Amino acid sequence: MQKLIWGLAAATMMLAAPAHAVEVGKTMETEAEPAAVWAAVGDFCGIGEWHPAVTRCEQSEEGGKTRRTLTLGDGATLVEELVSRDDAAMTYTYRIIEGPLPVENYKSTITVTAAGKGSTISWNGTFDAKGATDAEAGEVVGGIYDAGLQGIAEKAGM
Template structure:
């Protein structure tokens, strides 16, 4: 019991000390198109600039992509897995102006009905330099911006 109480006290002390805490974000959107049609656009790891309005340019060398953002920022990401059969890829972000560290994400597509696809974009990371809620909102905004653009494209 004493060790449990000590652990709880340590947790309470650390929670307000600025130590990074883990966060999870998941967003999804329904698109009025087949999984294969959406995957042709979204499944290209180097093609995010074709559907995400914040990305001006994407360059890929092996499993590494370098993104140039419209605001001039740069992001370096590494593809960890790519599965065309299951319509998903996973990646980690190594360098970014975003307030996160240890960021790993997955983009996955699922058939919902004939010519309807659910896109799921989820991640796990630690907030850095800002409260966890602020980092989560930043990542949600990134996801929603891309998904809203896809919805305009496929749900016209």
């Protein structure tokens, strides 16, 4: 009987364990100075200037929070909200409010740091897959980050 109770307790604990969020992180080294890279990426709505998938960015305020609505090449839109920003540390964090991506509870940070005479650009996110496997959602987000990092490097004069 005691084995049965311990078995049920263990099974209950496994079912109650929180799901682990998917984590995706990409970095790129550039020869551009950090200030030049931050000038390209630091403007929250500047993503329309450097990400190839974004055709338009409209910034707004809602409930005291800064939001951006991104229009993609296929006409789909994403609404993202700025969570935090630190110009001195050259970093900002945002979350997706709504959009067509196979994710929910998405939160992401872009950071620029000095690396020798150049810079490192890091883009890291966590999320739960929605309507896709973790691997599929991770591939989608990873592709977005890769294209964006390349766009930032080009905008910064690489």
